[in-house]
Amino acid sequence: MGTSLKEDDIERQKVLTVAYRPKVKYAWATGIAIGRFLMGLRAGEILGTKCEHCGRVVVPPRTFCEWCFKESNTWVKLPDTGIVNTFSICYITADTTRVKTPLIPAVIGIDSTTNAGFLHLIGGVKPEDVRIDMRVKAVWLDASERKGSITDIKYFTPLK
Amino acid sequence: MYSLAIAHMQILAGLFDIVAVEAHSKVSDIVDISPVYDLALDPIYTRPLGLNANFIVGLEMNRYLHTSGATSQDCKKVVEKNRRNAISNDLAIKSANSKSSNDISDSISYPLTRNDVAPLADGAAVVVLAVEDAAKNLRDDPIWIKGAGWASDSPTLETRDWDKATYAELASKQAYRQAKVRDPAREIQLAEVDDTYSYKELQHTEALGLTSQSSAHQMLGQGVFDLGGRLPVNPSGGSIGMGHTLEMSGLVRVVELVKQLRGDAGKHQVHDAQTGIALAWRGIPTASGAVVVLGNR
Amino acid sequence: MFVKKRVAVVGAGLTKFVRRAQETGKELAFEAVRQALDSCNMRIQDIDSVALGSAPDAFDGVHMKGEYLLDGAGAWRKPYSRNFVGGGTGVFSPIHGWFHVASGLYDTCLVVAEEKMSSCLPHPQAAFLTIFDNMIERQLGPNLIWIFALEMQRYMHRHKIPKEQIAQVAVKNKRNALDHPSAQIARAVTLQDILDSEVLAWPVQRLDISPVSDGAAAVILASEDVARRITDSPVWIDGVGWNLDTTYWTNRDLYFPRYVANAARMAYEMAGISNPRKQIDFAEPYDPFDYKELHHMEGLLLCRKGEAPKLTAEGVTERDGRLPICPSGGLLGVGNPIAAAGLMKICELFWQLRGEAGKRQVAGDPRTAVAQAWGDLMQIGTVVVMRS
Numbered sequence: 001m002g003t004s005l006k007e008d009d010i011e012r013q014k015v016l017t018v019a020y021r022p023k024v025k026y027a028w029a030t031g032i033a034i035g036r037f038l039m040g041l042r043a044g045e046i047l048g049t050k051c052e053h054c055g056r057v058v059v060p061p062r063t064f065c066e067w068c069f070k071e072s073n074t075w076v077k078l079p080d081t082g083i084v085n086t087f088s089i090c091y092i093t094a095d096t097t098r099v100k101t102p103l104i105p106a107v108i109g110i111d112s113t114t115n116a117g118f119l120h121l122i123g124g125v126k127p128e129d130v131r132i133d134m135r136v137k138a139v140w141l142d143a144s145e146r147k148g149s150i151t152d153i154k155y156f157t158p159l160k
Numbered sequence: 161m162y163s164l165a166i167a168h169m170q171i172l173a174g175l176f177d178i179v180a181v182e183a184h185s186k187v188s189d190i191v192d193i194s195p196v197y198d199l200a201l202d203p204i205y206t207r208p209l210g211l212n213a214n215f216i217v218g219l220e221m222n223r224y225l226h227t228s229g230a231t232s233q234d235c236k237k238v239v240e241k242n243r244r245n246a247i248s249n250d251l252a253i254k255s256a257n258s259k260s261s262n263d264i265s266d267s268i269s270y271p272l273t274r275n276d277v278a279p280l281a282d283g284a285a286v287v288v289l290a291v292e293d294a295a296k297n298l299r300d301d302p303i304w305i306k307g308a309g310w311a312s313d314s315p316t317l318e319t320r321d322w323d324k325a326t327y328a329e330l331a332s333k334q335a336y337r338q339a340k341v342r343d344p345a346r347e348i349q350l351a352e353v354d355d356t357y358s359y360k361e362l363q364h365t366e367a368l369g370l371t372s373q374s375s376a377h378q379m380l381g382q383g384v385f386d387l388g389g390r391l392p393v394n395p396s397g398g399s400i401g402m403g404h405t406l407e408m409s410g411l412v413r414v415v416e417l418v419k420q421l422r423g424d425a426g427k428h429q430v431h432d433a434q435t436g437i438a439l440a441w442r443g444i445p446t447a448s449g450a451v452v453v454l455g456n457r
Numbered sequence: 458m459f460v461k462k463r464v465a466v467v468g469a470g471l472t473k474f475v476r477r478a479q480e481t482g483k484e485l486a487f488e489a490v491r492q493a494l495d496s497c498n499m500r501i502q503d504i505d506s507v508a509l510g511s512a513p514d515a516f517d518g519v520h521m522k523g524e525y526l527l528d529g530a531g532a533w534r535k536p537y538s539r540n541f542v543g544g545g546t547g548v549f550s551p552i553h554g555w556f557h558v559a560s561g562l563y564d565t566c567l568v569v570a571e572e573k574m575s576s577c578l579p580h581p582q583a584a585f586l587t588i589f590d591n592m593i594e595r596q597l598g599p600n601l602i603w604i605f606a607l608e609m610q611r612y613m614h615r616h617k618i619p620k621e622q623i624a625q626v627a628v629k630n631k632r633n634a635l636d637h638p639s640a641q642i643a644r645a646v647t648l649q650d651i652l653d654s655e656v657l658a659w660p661v662q663r664l665d666i667s668p669v670s671d672g673a674a675a676v677i678l679a680s681e682d683v684a685r686r687i688t689d690s691p692v693w694i695d696g697v698g699w700n701l702d703t704t705y706w707t708n709r710d711l712y713f714p715r716y717v718a719n720a721a722r723m724a725y726e727m728a729g730i731s732n733p734r735k736q737i738d739f740a741e742p743y744d745p746f747d748y749k750e751l752h753h754m755e756g757l758l759l760c761r762k763g764e765a766p767k768l769t770a771e772g773v774t775e776r777d778g779r780l781p782i783c784p785s786g787g788l789l790g791v792g793n794p795i796a797a798a799g800l801m802k803i804c805e806l807f808w809q810l811r812g813e814a815g816k817r818q819v820a821g822d823p824r825t826a827v828a829q830a831w832g833d834l835m836q837i838g839t840v841v842v843m844r845s
Contacts, residue, residue, distance in 0.1 A: 001472050001473065001478065001485075001487070001488040002472040002473030002474065002475045002478050002480065002639070002671065002672060003475075003479040003480060004473075004475040004476065004477065004478065004479075005475075005477040005478065005479050005575075006477070007477070010477075015479060022518070026591075028591055029593060030592055034593065036649075037593070038592070038593075039572065041750045048653075058705070058708060058803075060593060060705065060707075066703050066705070069709070084613070085707075085710075086607045086608070086610045086611035086711060086766065087607070087610060087655075088602075088603055088606030088610055088658045088659055088660070088661070089658065090600070090602065090603060090606065090657070090658035090659075091656060091657060092600065092657050092658065093598075093603065093719040094582065094583045094585075094586055094598075094599075094600040094601075095579050095580050095582070095583045096579075096580050096582060096657075103598065105552060105597065105599060105603045105606075105607065105658075106607075107596050107607060107702060107707045107711075114514065115705050115708060115710070116707070116708040117708065118593065118707045119589075119590075119593075119594050119599070119707055119759065120597065121597060127659075132542060132610070132611070132813055149596055150592075150593040150594070151596050151597070155750050
């Protein structure tokens with residue numbers, strides 16, 4: 001059992017179907033830590049936090065160190081440079097349609113942190129030239145365009 | 161409360177000595193909770209009817225009032241009792257203690273009115289369970305899990321028992337058997353039961369055997385379930401008084417029982433309580449719930 | 458830990474895995490449960506409790522999916538609960554079931570896993586958007602494949618693994634699946650087929666990925682005395698383990714799943730296994746993508762870090778090799794209805810350890826095996842050790 005249907009069976013209405021589109025809206029509170037991180041991005045800065053117990057400096061910042069399970073209240077301004085920890089060259093969108101210009105998602109390890117970083121995109125370079133451990137720097141939107149979002153950084157680009 | 165029951169089994173199995181159980185509600189992040197409930201309805205039989213999920217509450221409330229003889233006035237009394245209890249509860253939501261209204265525009269799905277619905281709230285709760293030896297090392301006054309049970313009646317509206325909270329009955333039978341409770345009405349001194357909707361408190365109290373079928377509203381009227389009564393129900397104020405924290409509400413009921421059984425409930429303390437019962441319901445459109453019996457001896 | 462009660466698997470059932478099933482999730486669950494009960498001559502009345510695992514509600518499109526499925530899962534008027542840990546769900550479900558019996562509160566527990574991914578249009582992949590952080594990741598326009606591509610890239614880079622060695626896993630598993638009755642589209646592929654397949658997000662290509670599927674699985678657990686009355690050959694769950702790493706996945710080095718290793722250590726300790734490389738006869742690690750089998754072999758401490766591709770190339774992990782890996786055909790070969798796929802691996806262990814795996818039976822006389830799943834945001838390892 002597991003009666004197999006083909007896409008065709010549905011398109012040609014060989015079976016009855018019911019369609020439904022959920023409409024659920026959220027207004028997420030950014031919380032203490034990410035709220036401040038986003039404000040930092042709007043001001044053109046990458047902020048992190050330091051755990052005074054274990055000494056780890058991390059980004060994205062958090063109000064508690066999940067290793068020590070203690071509050072983390074020390075905020076640090078981080079450089080907007082780092083290295084490519086890992087990357088990919090993506091030719092498809094979320095619903096699997098193909099795009100001409102691939103996106104280059106990457107985990108950027110931010111300088112002066114304890115092996116911490118965040119997800120972002122790499123730009124201003126040919127996909128085939130991207131390497132793990134490549135040094136990169138953030139390319140920011142103009143101050144007037146920044147609104148407190150991860151996209152206030154357009155992408156990270158190789159440091160010459 | 162399901163998580164608590166699972167953690168309990170992990171400890172009984174000998175897998176762990178100490179387990180932390182966490183639940184939280186961040187319902188304020190949801191702009192409108194109605195479409196979330198609608199998404200829980202059967203996609204083929206129920207959703208195409210285009211009804212707001214609260215209709216299920218209306219159907220069940222109507223049936224309950226019809227079979228038990230309870231009235232909308234009795235439901236109002238539940239709301240008043242719980243709001244009153246919540247005034248002495250520091251953790252309760254500081255929402256409007258608004259007067260009950262008879263305005264027809266308050267009707268959500270007859271006979272359910274806005275007054276009957278516990279207001280939503282954010283929060284977090286953590287309970288730490290420990291195996292006997294560890295528990296005795298950590299505290300002088302551990303509160304013991306005497307019994308735990310849970311059960312599900314039909315998820316399908318069309319084949320469900322609309323008269324009573326069968327899931328609560330079945331769950332309590334398991335818990336009572338483990339706790340060796342034979343006569344709950346006599347052996348239980350306080351109860352914290354789900355009151356997401358006012359009539360549910362009455363329905364649940366009966367399903368737990370704390371009072372006979374259809375008699376809850378009479379007991380309520382006689383003050384039996386009041387804070388100073390013979391068997392206080394929802395001394396915390398329940399969800400109606402404290403605020404409804406969705407999946408967390410079961411754990412809130414447990415925390416209240418623990419405080420009560422430790423003698424730590426401050427201004428809403430029930431005196432000389434030894435054994436308490438807590439009931440959680442998974443909310444619409446489910447017919448599922450869990451029960452836990454706690455004791456301080 | 459001191460685990461007092463022994464728990465056995467006494468029956469198993471599995472539906473066909475298909476891309477798009479006509480059956481509803483309830484009907485798929487019913488079919489798997491019916492087969493499991495029939496396999497050991499039990500009736501639903503003999504079942505004391507039910508534990509169901511199912512991955513994101515978004516696939517079936519029903520919020521509180523566990524509640525919706527329960528009547529199909531045989532849980533009407535029984536103690537019933539649902540577990541969900543993303544892709545780790547399928548192998549966590551028997552652990553969830555194990556709690557019931559090992560606690561002494563229930564003699565039997567029916568474990569069910571169901572997934573109906575085809576309901577989500579245009580492609581269930583899109584439902585995964587919500588796995589990314591709602592405040593600082595979704596805005597970048599990510600999709601599910603990114604996660605795998607980023608992890609795969611890091612793993613390949615760290616150990617200098619050529620793509621060919623990774624693709625070999627897909628060749629093996631798809632071939633193994635030809636012998637699995639539930640396999641979705643059992644079709645052997647060549648190494649070249651995989652290397653020629655469309656690049657989705659480098660280094661991930663289309664044939665590196667397991668097929669999206671609908672399906673359900675069920676196993677029946679029983680306490681020792683009850684198990685021995687039901688069957689002559691109970692298969693014991695001797696070790697359970699699970700471990701969750703931080704949600705801040707960008708602060709972890711993805712080349713090694715340390716949370717899988719932690720989960721494995723927990724399960725091995727319980728099972729009295731001190732040398733998994735020698736004491737495990739075969740394994741069913743989670744293989745939603747080909748590189749994951751390798752990643753997880755290392756996470757399960759079945760070989761050194763970076764050694765898994767070499768073992769595969771040498772044929773060690775074939776059915777007739779020294780350490781068969783995914784003799785079932787895995788997710789790559791049989792299909793990937795998320796939770797059901799994980800429980801399918803438990804079914805495979807059950808059948809193999811009883812000598813009932815037919816054409817898929819591994820060589821030698823396997824006594825001890827391990828199954829593993831992985832999920833959430835590359836966060837959880839769930840591990841079960843079974844013995845005949």
